[in-house]
Amino acid sequence: MNWVRRFSRTERTLHWVNAAGFFLLLATGLILYLPRLSILVGRRPVVKDIHFWGGVGWISALALVALLGDRRGLLRTARDLERLEPSRLNVGQKINALLTAAFAVLFLASGLLLFFGERDTRFRWASTVVLHDGLLYASLALLTGHLYLALIHPATRHSLRGMTTGKVSEEWAQRHYPRWFRP
Amino acid sequence: MDGSQPKRYGRGLFLATVAGGLSSLAWGKPVWSRVSSALSPAEGLIPFVPKSGWRIYTVSGSLPSFDPATWRLQVSGLVEQELVLSHRELLALPRVTQVSDFHCVTGWTVKNVRWTGVRITDIFAKARPTPEANALQFISAEKPYLDYLTMEQALFHDVMLAYEMDGKPLAREHGAPVRLVIPEMYGYKNVKWLNQINLVPEAQPGYWESLGYDRDAWVGRSNGYHS
Numbered sequence: 515m516n517w518v519r520r521f522s523r524t525e526r527t528l529h530w531v532n533a534a535g536f537f538l539l540l541a542t543g544l545i546l547y548l549p550r551l552s553i554l555v556g557r558r559p560v561v562k563d564i565h566f567w568g569g570v571g572w573i574s575a576l577a578l579v580a581l582l583g584d585r586r587g588l589l590r591t592a593r594d595l596e597r598l599e600p601s602r603l604n605v606g607q608k609i610n611a612l613l614t615a616a617f618a619v620l621f622l623a624s625g626l627l628l629f630f631g632e633r634d635t636r637f638r639w640a641s642t643v644v645l646h647d648g649l650l651y652a653s654l655a656l657l658t659g660h661l662y663l664a665l666i667h668p669a670t671r672h673s674l675r676g677m678t679t680g681k682v683s684e685e686w687a688q689r690h691y692p693r694w695f696r697p
Numbered sequence: 698m699d700g701s702q703p704k705r706y707g708r709g710l711f712l713a714t715v716a717g718g719l720s721s722l723a724w725g726k727p728v729w730s731r732v733s734s735a736l737s738p739a740e741g742l743i744p745f746v747p748k749s750g751w752r753i754y755t756v757s758g759s760l761p762s763f764d765p766a767t768w769r770l771q772v773s774g775l776v777e778q779e780l781v782l783s784h785r786e787l788l789a790l791p792r793v794t795q796v797s798d799f800h801c802v803t804g805w806t807v808k809n810v811r812w813t814g815v816r817i818t819d820i821f822a823k824a825r826p827t828p829e830a831n832a833l834q835f836i837s838a839e840k841p842y843l844d845y846l847t848m849e850q851a852l853f854h855d856v857m858l859a860y861e862m863d864g865k866p867l868a869r870e871h872g873a874p875v876r877l878v879i880p881e882m883y884g885y886k887n888v889k890w891l892n893q894i895n896l897v898p899e900a901q902p903g904y905w906e907s908l909g910y911d912r913d914a915w916v917g918r919s920n921g922y923h924s
Contacts, residue, residue, distance in 0.1 A: 552753040553870045556760060596707035612707055616714035623719065628803070633909060635921025640804040641725030645718060648725070 516684040518695055520602070520676035524583030525591065529677055531579055532614070535572030536653075539565060539621075543650065569625050573618070602694040610660055617653045620645065726804060734808070750807045753870045754884075756904065761838035761890040763873045770875065772820055774895035775830035780823055784874055787860065790815040795855055797880035799887070800916045812878050813861035817851045820858070820894070830896035835877050838890040844903030845912070846879065846886070855880050858891065882914040 521529070542565035545551045546558065555561065580588055594601055595608050603611070624646040631638035663670045664677070670690075676682045687695035721728075733750065765784045772780040794813045800806045817833075826848075833851045836843045850856070859878045860867050867873045872889025879886055885905040906912045911919040 547752065549751055549753045549870060552755070553760060556755070557758050558755045559757070596705050598704045598706045598710070608707060609710065612711045613714060616711050616718070619715050620718035624722075627722075631803075631921075635909075635911075638802070638921045639722055640922065641722045641729075643804040644725035644729045645721050648721070648729075649718070 517681040518684050518687050519680055520682045520687070521680050522584055522587050523680065524579065524587060526677055526680060527579050527583060528576060528588075531572075531575045532618075535568065535575065536657075538568045539572065540650075540654075542568060547647065547650070566625070566629055569622065573622055576618075600691070600693050602691060604691070606663075610656060613656055614653070617649050617656075621649050621653075624649065730806065750805055751871075752801070752805060754801075755839060756842055757839050760869055763869065763890075765874070768874060768892070770891065771893045772824045772896075773893070774834070774897055775827045776896050777825040777827060778823060780820070787815065787858075787875065791819050793857060794861075795857065797855055797878070799880065800883055802883040802885060802910065802914065802920050811861075811863045812857060812859040813864075814857040814859035814875065814878070816857055824896070826896045829898055832897050832900040834893075834895040834897050834901070835888040835891055836893035836895065837872075837888050838892045842888065842890075842904045844877075844886050844888050844906070845897075845900035846877075847900050850879065850882075850913075853879065853881060881916060883916060883920065885910060886914045 542561050545555045545561050546565060552558065594603065595611055598605055598608055624642050627637050627639065627642045628646060631642060664674050665671055672682060672686050673690075684695065684697055688697060768784050770780075770782040770787055772782070792813060793816060794811065796809050796811050798806060798808050799810050830848065832845050832847050834843060834845050846856070856877075856879045858875050860875045862868065862871055867876060872891065875891050877886070877888045877891055886903070900912065902912060913919060917923075
């Protein structure tokens with residue numbers, strides 16, 4: 515089988531750093547949010563600290579990967595995301611990437627407001643917690659679709675290889691991304 | 698590229714999502730409370746949404762546990778008669794029920810909570826505060842949580858020491874066996890796991906107040922909120 519390079523090392527690192535950060539924040543966030551888990555786990559002050567500093571670490575790590583990695587390649591990818599038409603990525607993948615990025619910005623903004631609002635009333639607004647919780651539901655919906663297509667759906671799950679090893683089979687690339695790959 | 702105009706909507710989608718999200722800081726809460734009251738009949742069917750909107754906030758490593766045999770509520774300080782009430786003695790005091798809303802300072806609200814418990818006046822009838830007592834210190838079994846009310850606030854008509862919530866004994870996470878309820882003020886004044894009330898000359902900063910929260914936590918007009 516012949517292989518073709520699909521995602522650069524920088525893109526893959528960015529993806530997995532983002533995924534690791536998301537799951538850490540999801541786990542700690544659910545412990546803070548769902549009464550049953552709050553009761554089961556306890557230690558709220560510690561969980562809160564892990565959640566907050568995990569969020570700061572998540573955004574910092576993403577920024578660091580982008581800065582130290584292949585910046586020109588990332589810019590090319592960003593320009594590609596700008597066109598909502600099939601290319602190396604299909605339209606659904608582009609929308610997923612754009613919404614994921616927008617949600618990250620909103621998670622960060624509302625999370626910082628929650629953190630500083632606890633310390634200074636000028637930053638305390640009643641709707642911040644609604645936004646932060648709403649983002650949780652929206653990103654879970656997005657993630658469910660993403661995981662289904664990347665892990666379960668037979669026609670598409672080969673794409674996971676592109677995100678782990680960086681390469682996919684030429685035959686698959688040609689079938690799914692004819693505008694990107696022609697042998 | 699097929700020669701037609703490229704569809705440059707990516708940035709628009711990203712920016713519109715960010716802008717829409719940020720704008721919800723202005724309209725999120727009123728809209729969400731309308732949605733959640735519309736959904737409330739079906740809320741038992743929806744998994745993973747905190748039931749009735751409660752969240753469980755604690756400040757220490759674990760929730761205090763309650764043993765009816767050994768639990769006591771102590772009423773001391775500036776009183777003529779110090780009290781040490783067992784759980785049974787607490788339940789034997791005159792019993793009242795009220796329905797009131799519960800507001801958390803972080804933005805969430807639980808409407809129409811049905812509380813049952815005792816009024817402070819019925820505690821006072823037994824303990825008889827001295828004339829120097831101008832405030833009450835409420836101490837939680839969750840260390841180091843405590844808070845204060847002035848005498849005037851403690852005697853509001855709907856302030857109570859609640860031992861039932863929505864027709865059931867107060868659950869552990871809500872402060873079993875008894876918590877303070879003062880609907881006019883944000884949740885952090887409604888001390889959970891109450892096990893001691895001290896009558897004192899004046900109110901001091903409580904747990905959250907020493908971290909910068911308002912001592913008089915009026916709902917809608919304290920802690921940076923204006924209604």
